[in-house]
Amino acid sequence: MCRATDLRTAVLAKNDHGAQELRAELAARRTAMVNLLSSPGSGKTALLEAELTLARERGVPVAALTADLATENDATRLARSGAPVRQVLTAGLCHIETDMLRGHLDGWLPDATRLLFVENVGNLVCPASYDLGETLRVALASVTEGEDKPLKYPTAFGLAHLVVVTKDDLAAAAEFDRAAFLDHVRQVNPGVEVVFTSARRGAGVGQLLDRALAAADGEPVHTPVMAATAPADREPVR
Amino acid sequence: MSIALAVVGQVEEAARAQGHDAVASVTLRVGELAGVVPNALTFCFELACEGTALAGAALATEHVPGRAHCPPCDHAWPTGTPPSLTCPRCGLAAAGLVSGRELEIARVSWSGATVPEEG
Ligand SMILES: Nc1nc2c(ncn2[C@@H]2O[C@H](COP(=O)(O)OP(=O)(O)O)[C@@H](O)[C@H]2O)c(=O)[nH]1
Numbered sequence: 001m002c003r004a005t006d007l008r009t010a011v012l013a014k015n016d017h018g019a020q021e022l023r024a025e026l027a028a029r030r031t032a033m034v035n036l037l038s039s040p041g042s043g044k045t046a047l048l049e050a051e052l053t054l055a056r057e058r059g060v061p062v063a064a065l066t067a068d069l070a071t072e073n074d075a076t077r078l079a080r081s082g083a084p085v086r087q088v089l090t091a092g093l094c095h096i097e098t099d100m101l102r103g104h105l106d107g108w109l110p111d112a113t114r115l116l117f118v119e120n121v122g123n124l125v126c127p128a129s130y131d132l133g134e135t136l137r138v139a140l141a142s143v144t145e146g147e148d149k150p151l152k153y154p155t156a157f158g159l160a161h162l163v164v165v166t167k168d169d170l171a172a173a174a175e176f177d178r179a180a181f182l183d184h185v186r187q188v189n190p191g192v193e194v195v196f197t198s199a200r201r202g203a204g205v206g207q208l209l210d211r212a213l214a215a216a217d218g219e220p221v222h223t224p225v226m227a228a229t230a231p232a233d234r235e236p237v238r
Numbered sequence: 239m240s241i242a243l244a245v246v247g248q249v250e251e252a253a254r255a256q257g258h259d260a261v262a263s264v265t266l267r268v269g270e271l272a273g274v275v276p277n278a279l280t281f282c283f284e285l286a287c288e289g290t291a292l293a294g295a296a297l298a299t300e301h302v303p304g305r306a307h308c309p310p311c312d313h314a315w316p317t318g319t320p321p322s323l324t325c326p327r328c329g330l331a332a333a334g335l336v337s338g339r340e341l342e343i344a345r346v347s348w349s350g351a352t353v354p355e356e357g
């Protein structure tokens with residue numbers, strides 16, 4: 001005998017709930033999380049190393065978690081900044097979930113940390129679905145990845161509070177079409193700010209740090225259209 | 239894959255709570271802009287079900303189109319994918335999505351022996 005039950009539960013409800021809890025806990029400690037999402041090789045680690053170094057020069061307490069499928073190379077690179085750094089080995093999992101993150105934070109995250117950067121697994125699909133309790137979600141793409149990256153990964157770019165272009169020092173060599181890229185960003189995430197950076201030259205590193213600190217200070221972040229729900233209006237009558 | 243595992247976990251929990259021991263099918267509502275590829279999900283679902291109360295269960299997906307809304311024009315439009323989130327009438331940014339981000343378990347059909355349900 002078959003019977004059916006209407007469940008109507010969100011598939012990721014557990015993660016979303018955990019993320020809300022973690023967001024509140026971090027807020028109570030006055031720590032803001034910055035979640036960095038990009039394809040592998042976009043330059044997350046290089047930019048993060050520059051951000052951590054600059055933050056320490058400015059006397060801002062920062063820490064970083066870096067996720068990798070299998071190696072600890074990124075953590076070793078980031079630790080050169082002198083900031084507390086921890087590696088999350090995901091053992092093949094293509095993204096981080098709140099539970100995994102929490103296990104790494106408990107007993108490690110220094111008390112006065114202002115900004116906690118999380119370098120997500122290099123992947124623009126799955127990580128986009130998982131809220132980690134971040135205050136600022138940043139989607140990155142390098143100038144060598146083509147102008148249509150935001151259209152190929154609309155969830156990642158559409159849900160970002162801030163978009164970062166990396167390796168801008170290579171823009172001319174890659175014939176990167178800045179206007180086309182900005183158009184594509186605007187299509188999936190109207191109104192989002194785009195910061196151009198080069199970890200190699202130091203460009204934009206201060207600007208990104210300023211944005212992260214402003215968000216940590218409670219300045220409202222951009223609300224992506226894809227993250228906002230419009231009331232279920234009547235179908236257009238015609 | 240983790241999405242498939244999350245589905246299996248939630249259904250197993252519901253099965254335990256409601257006294258069912260086998261699942262015939264699971265129906266998901268998947269929004270056009272949920273960031274999930276239904277075919278990939280179906281493949282992962284089969285693997286994720288092995289050795290659970292969901293072994294052999296079928297997965298059905300209901301597609302929910304993306305729609306965005308512009309309050310000044312009171313106009314809603316299909317976003318398509320990649321989505322167009324600026325209003326085709328006035329060029330302003332949409333205020334939000336009416337639909338398209340759903341990723342929900344809509345229904346579960348149980349099979350096999352069941353502990354009688356109350357009420
Ligand atoms: N020219 C240039 N190369 C960069 C820049 N940032 C990163 N790279 C290079 O891009 C490659 C991948 O960078 P990495 O930070 O490991 O990327 P991740 O996988 O996103 O963490 C490395 O070879 C870096 O040296 C940059 O600003 N300019």
Ligand SMILES: [Mg+2]
Nearest residue numbers: 044045074119
């Ligand atoms: Mg890296």
Ligand SMILES: [Zn+2]
Nearest residue numbers: 308311325328
């Ligand atoms: Zn309009």
